Amino acid sequence: MGETLRRPQGTLGRLMARADRLNRLNRIFRAYLPPHLHDHVVLVRLDQDDWTVHADSSSWATRLRYALHNIRETLGQQLGIPLPKPRVRVVPPDFPPRPRRPRLTLTQRNAKLLEVTARNVPDPRLSAALRRLAQHAGASSGAA
Structure with a gap:
């Protein structure tokens, strides 16, 4: 053949x-x-x-x-x-795609810590940013 x-x-x-x-x-x-x-x-x-x-x-x-x-x-x-x-x-070699990492979530406990920190930060812009971050806590996430 x-x-x-x-x-x-x-x-x-x-x-x-x-x-x-x-x-x-x-x-x-x-x-x-x-x-x-x-x-x-x-x-x-x-x-x-x-x-x-x-x-x-x-x-x-x-x-x-x-x-x-x-x-x-x-x-x-x-x-x-x-x-x-x-x-x-x-010409880079072909690599298999990287596995996706699990999405990070903000726990309720860490959201409360961010809110407390935001109240005690004298910079109003930083305080507002910390409050916005705290609002992203997942409703179903537990305390860490």
Whole structure:
């Protein structure tokens, strides 16, 4: 089945050949890349027309730019093509969404403390703000 999919005729065969070429280039690229960057960058395209690498954050992109400057000529010689100036793009990895935190509620006890504090604060604007906050106490919340 694998040989059938890799036949050069047809769209799928061309796509598989392109993926194989990119994997081969990625292995060569990683051999020249400093080890601390391996987990933070992905080679997207590498040929004489375009050289694109994705980094997972702006700080890794900066480190990558310095590294690419040092390896560009040697890598081009290894591949036998003149490499253009590399393009580095920041593409954050996909993370699952954070779980939502439960909504905070103001207890009746804390609302009373806010009201007492509001009566004893000399600043009228702060006192009014504390009173407004105290009004947000949940009717069903218990004492904390």
